[in-house]
Amino acid sequence: MISKAAVLFEVGQKLFIKEVEVEPPRSGEVLVKMAAGGICHSDLHVMNGDLHNPLPAILGHEGSGVVAEIGKGVMSVRPGDHVLPLWRMSCGECDYCSAGRPALCPEGTKIRNTGCFLDGTTRFKLDGTEIKHFLGVSTFSEYSVMPEKSVLRIPQDLPLDRAALFGCGVVTGVGVAINAARVEPGSTVAVIGTGGVGLNVVQGSLLAGAGKIIAVDLVDKKLDLAREFGATDTVNAAAGSPVEQVRDLTDGKGVDYAFEVIGLPATMRQAYDSLAKRGMAIIVGITPRSAEVSIPSLSLVYEERTITGSLYGSSRPRIDIPKLIDLYRVGKLKIDELLTRTYPFERINEAYEDLERGEVARSLVTF
Numbered sequence: 001m002i003s004k005a006a007v008l009f010e011v012g013q014k015l016f017i018k019e020v021e022v023e024p025p026r027s028g029e030v031l032v033k034m035a036a037g038g039i040c041h042s043d044l045h046v047m048n049g050d051l052h053n054p055l056p057a058i059l060g061h062e063g064s065g066v067v068a069e070i071g072k073g074v075m076s077v078r079p080g081d082h083v084l085p086l087w088r089m090s091c092g093e094c095d096y097c098s099a100g101r102p103a104l105c106p107e108g109t110k111i112r113n114t115g116c117f118l119d120g121t122t123r124f125k126l127d128g129t130e131i132k133h134f135l136g137v138s139t140f141s142e143y144s145v146m147p148e149k150s151v152l153r154i155p156q157d158l159p160l161d162r163a164a165l166f167g168c169g170v171v172t173g174v175g176v177a178i179n180a181a182r183v184e185p186g187s188t189v190a191v192i193g194t195g196g197v198g199l200n201v202v203q204g205s206l207l208a209g210a211g212k213i214i215a216v217d218l219v220d221k222k223l224d225l226a227r228e229f230g231a232t233d234t235v236n237a238a239a240g241s242p243v244e245q246v247r248d249l250t251d252g253k254g255v256d257y258a259f260e261v262i263g264l265p266a267t268m269r270q271a272y273d274s275l276a277k278r279g280m281a282i283i284v285g286i287t288p289r290s291a292e293v294s295i296p297s298l299s300l301v302y303e304e305r306t307i308t309g310s311l312y313g314s315s316r317p318r319i320d321i322p323k324l325i326d327l328y329r330v331g332k333l334k335i336d337e338l339l340t341r342t343y344p345f346e347r348i349n350e351a352y353e354d355l356e357r358g359e360v361a362r363s364l365v366t367f
Ligand code: APR
Pocket: 039, 040, 041, 042, 045, 172, 192, 193, 194, 195, 196, 197, 198, 216, 217, 218, 219, 222, 237, 261, 262, 263, 264, 267, 284, 285, 286, 287, 355, 356, 358, 361
């Protein structure tokens, strides 16, 4: 079948809307008619070359859609079901999957690194040339084939535009506070970078019962939003050292948890420097592979600090996403407020320009 898709041909270029050929789903695969695709910074990392993906590829890893067709042996979904793509495929059987760490599954890593399905092939072609997938889900295509293990059935009555946000920004952001940091009630938190993912770290910390949540960003509009999402204090990093501002807000002690949700070595160091004794810095932002962060090693010992990272909110998406949907439905998670803008699919480049300019919390393209 022919489908409109946004293709990245080379690093540094914009996306081109093309009519690509989509092969029918093979055994264990599903064809999804996408309703919405989420505009997340991780795709931008691929476009600007910070994050490598084989090219040409169809990007997009957040979204929602309706199952159009299923391949042989598919049991968990049927045509007409509403689904979310899960951008880290997990086999369900390896040591990591068995230990409740599906984001670390080697099969997901293989799909991520090759831009292909596990059999080494793709389901997209343009003028006879193979087009790669992104994270096995390529949500920036009207129709996309995904492994069955990469889709999660969601309630039919959840609006598909709201639903789309759960698959990356929400499960990553809320998950990192709850699963990775295990934020304790009454503790102090700094969230450095309050964009689409960071705002969810703010609301995840609030859910977990943090006493003080300090939002750090360069854009005042983002800081205002962060207050709406539960931040008790805000720091504009352009107005002087963010580390000192965070320390001033905590009687000089520093915070128990500092999250870096941007992807810059400098702000990762700021997260570490903002910590109190026994504090934990959690890195969420993606840097180029070659990037390094240095930290004063003595503080690891004398202050028992921790620095760690978290992928996909260290979540178990099949358990956690339905819970997050329930939390939204009872008014404990802000999703409507997160969705700042919706663009027709054809204006996807404009959506990324607006994200880069810091104009939106989270936006979507719709098909
Ligand atoms: N100091 C403070 N805030 C900054 C700085 C800085 N030096 N540089 C950028 N920011 C802010 C931006 O103003 C923006 O609000 O960081 C935020 C980043 O948000 P988004 O662009 O919406 O990115 P998001 O989709 O949230 O992803 C953030 O998490 O999952 C990863 O790959 C993703 O590395 C990316 C990060």
